[in-house]
Amino acid sequence: MNATIPTITSITRPTSGLTAGDQYFETDTKSYIIWDGTVWRTYDYDDIALPTVADNHSLSLDGTDDYLTTNHHFSDIFSGSFSISVWVKTASSFSGRGADNLMAIYDGVALATGQCYMEYRIQEVSATTAKLNMYFEESYSSWGQVSDIQTSAVLNTSSWHNIVFTADRPVSGTATPKIYVDGVSQSLTTAGGAFPLAGGTWDQDLYLGARGNGASFLGNMDNIALFDRALTDNEVGAIYNAGGGGDLSALNVQHWWKMEEGAGTTVTDSGGASTTYTATFNSAPQWSPIVEPN
Numbered sequence: 001m002n003a004t005i006p007t008i009t010s011i012t013r014p015t016s017g018l019t020a021g022d023q024y025f026e027t028d029t030k031s032y033i034i035w036d037g038t039v040w041r042t043y044d045y046d047d048i049a050l051p052t053v054a055d056n057h058s059l060s061l062d063g064t065d066d067y068l069t070t071n072h073h074f075s076d077i078f079s080g081s082f083s084i085s086v087w088v089k090t091a092s093s094f095s096g097r098g099a100d101n102l103m104a105i106y107d108g109v110a111l112a113t114g115q116c117y118m119e120y121r122i123q124e125v126s127a128t129t130a131k132l133n134m135y136f137e138e139s140y141s142s143w144g145q146v147s148d149i150q151t152s153a154v155l156n157t158s159s160w161h162n163i164v165f166t167a168d169r170p171v172s173g174t175a176t177p178k179i180y181v182d183g184v185s186q187s188l189t190t191a192g193g194a195f196p197l198a199g200g201t202w203d204q205d206l207y208l209g210a211r212g213n214g215a216s217f218l219g220n221m222d223n224i225a226l227f228d229r230a231l232t233d234n235e236v237g238a239i240y241n242a243g244g245g246g247d248l249s250a251l252n253v254q255h256w257w258k259m260e261e262g263a264g265t266t267v268t269d270s271g272g273a274s275t276t277y278t279a280t281f282n283s284a285p286q287w288s289p290i291v292e293p294n
Contacts, residue, residue, distance in 0.1 A: 005032070010184040013040065029184055031237065039160070039293050041241050042183040048238035050251070055222070055244035055294055057262045059209075060286040063091065063100065063218025067210030068257075068267060068279040073202040074226065076273075077254060078105060080198045083166040083227040084120055085239055085248070087292040089220035092158050095127040100218055102163065104211035105202050119211055120165050122155060129153035132179050132186070134165055136196055148191040154181045160220075160292040162240045168230040169198040176230070183240030185233060208257065208279055220288055223248070226255040226271070243294035262287050 008014075009028045020037035032043045061067065086102055100122040119135040134149040155161055164180040175195040179186050208224055210216040225248050231239075235251055248256055255271035257279050269276035 011187075026184075029233070031183075036293075040182060042237045043241070048234050048250075050238050050242040050246035050248070052242070052245045052294075053247045053258070054260060055258075055291050056289065057260055058087075058089070058220040058222035058244075058288050058291050059259050059267075060220050060288045060290075061209050061217050062283075062285075063097070063216050065210075065216060065283040066285045067216050067282050068208040068285065069282060070206045070208065070269075070277045070279050072206060072277040073105065073204055074206050074255070074277075075202040077226050077228050078118065078202055080228065081167060081169045081230045083164060083225075083229065083231040085162065085164045085223070085225040085227075085231075085236075087160060087162050087222040087244055088122075088217070089160045089290065089292070090122070090130070090155055090157050091218040093127050094122075094124040094130045094157060097122075097124045097130075097218060099123050099215045100130075101207070101211045101215045102209065102217060102221070103224070104207045105204065117211075119215075121211075121215070122217070123150070125153040128157050130155040132163060132165075132181070134167070134177055134179065134195070147193050147195045149177045149179065149195060150189050150191070151179050151181070151186040154186055162292070164231065164236045164239065166230040166236070167195060169196070171198045173197070178230070180236045180240075183237040185236075209285075210282075220290055222259050222292055224257045224259075225253045227251065228254050244292040245294040 005023055005025050007027050008024045010026050018035045022035040024033050033040045102120050104119045122130045123133055124130055131153050132151045136147045162182055166178045168176040175197050177195040223244055253271050254273040255269050257267045258270050259267055265281040267279040
């Protein structure tokens with residue numbers, strides 16, 4: 001344990017030589033972080049403590065044709081401000097993976113003309129590292145890119161991570177997308193145009209763990225959640241600090257696939273929306289006792 005609390009940034013967090021109880025103050029996030037022996041825990045002056053729930057299972061996807069469908073478009077979520085939270089355990093190698101989709105939605109009426117889609121994915125950088133991106137494309141029949149929001153190489157292999165995508169999307173002005181990894185907001189680059197403002201109508205199923213025609217995720221997924229607003233930094237930190245056992249109901253989660261069934265081919269939506277939607281297996285995702293830190 002440190003005798004005094006040294007200062008670092010979220011980019012310079014130590015990755016080796018750590019002892020449980022080591023602590024630092026991050027000057028860019030204004031947070032205290034403590035190494036619990038397995039993962040960093042993040043705390044700040046307005047820290048939120050979530051109640052706990054059971055977390056005993058996750059789903060293992062084969063990266064080929066395993067994914068889940070919801071039989072719903074969630075236009076009420078994705079037409080305005082929103083947040084996506086998911087826990088993932090990455091594969092032992094990213095080599096040859098290209099893009100692994102965590103979530104995708106397609107075939108909406110575009111904000112201007114034509115059609116559009118959104119994808120939220122892990123993008124291979126090397127065999128051992130990957131970045132994240134939020135990808136929005138309008139008039140996809142002609143591949144007219146609108147916005148590709150990317151992090152740097154922030155993911156390692158064979159590791160659990162909490163990934164949160166948020167988008168504050170007013171009807172006018174400027175939309176503000178953010179990507180968080182393990183409670184920390186990441187530096188972003190944008191290819192193409194700005195992330196779209198509120199609007200659009202989505203009319204096709206939401207895919208979990210793939211896009212409609214492939215790019216399936218390889219690894220474990222757990223606790224996929226949708227919110228109808230952009231979560232704050234403190235709320236994202238609370239999700240990470242609670243691990244897989246955090247009760248997201250305290251944050252007014254709208255749709256939440258906890259993946260606690262442990263058997264069968266469907267996953268219950270435990271969110272607080274007036275109508276919830278069961279997710280159904282495509283191919284053969286496997287129930288796993290391997291879960292994220294709690």
